[in-house]
Amino acid sequence: MACIPTWLTDFRADLPQIDVPILVVQGTEDRILLIDATGRRLPALLKDARLIEVDAGPHNIGWTHPQEVNRALLGFLAS
Numbered sequence: 001m002a003c004i005p006t007w008l009t010d011f012r013a014d015l016p017q018i019d020v021p022i023l024v025v026q027g028t029e030d031r032i033l034l035i036d037a038t039g040r041r042l043p044a045l046l047k048d049a050r051l052i053e054v055d056a057g058p059h060n061i062g063w064t065h066p067q068e069v070n071r072a073l074l075g076f077l078a079s
Contacts, residue, residue: 015046018046024051024052030057030059
């Protein structure tokens with residue numbers, strides 16, 4: 001429960017300090033963190049970010065769409 005207070009913290013000012021490539025993998029049907037409010041906004045806020053959208057994926061795509069997530073991770077690591 002200690003993480004809940006951080007949900008309201010705005011970390012956007014910290015993003016320019018990230019200096020490594022970033023992979024953002026998010027389901028298009030995430031109802032907890034809506035993709036338009038989170039994943040689709042991140043590439044514009046980060047220097048070197050790649051967004052991969054998992055079609056019809058919910059919040060926990062690692063559980064529901066492991067093949068798509070693994071393919072995204074392996075492709076990112078190989079690049």
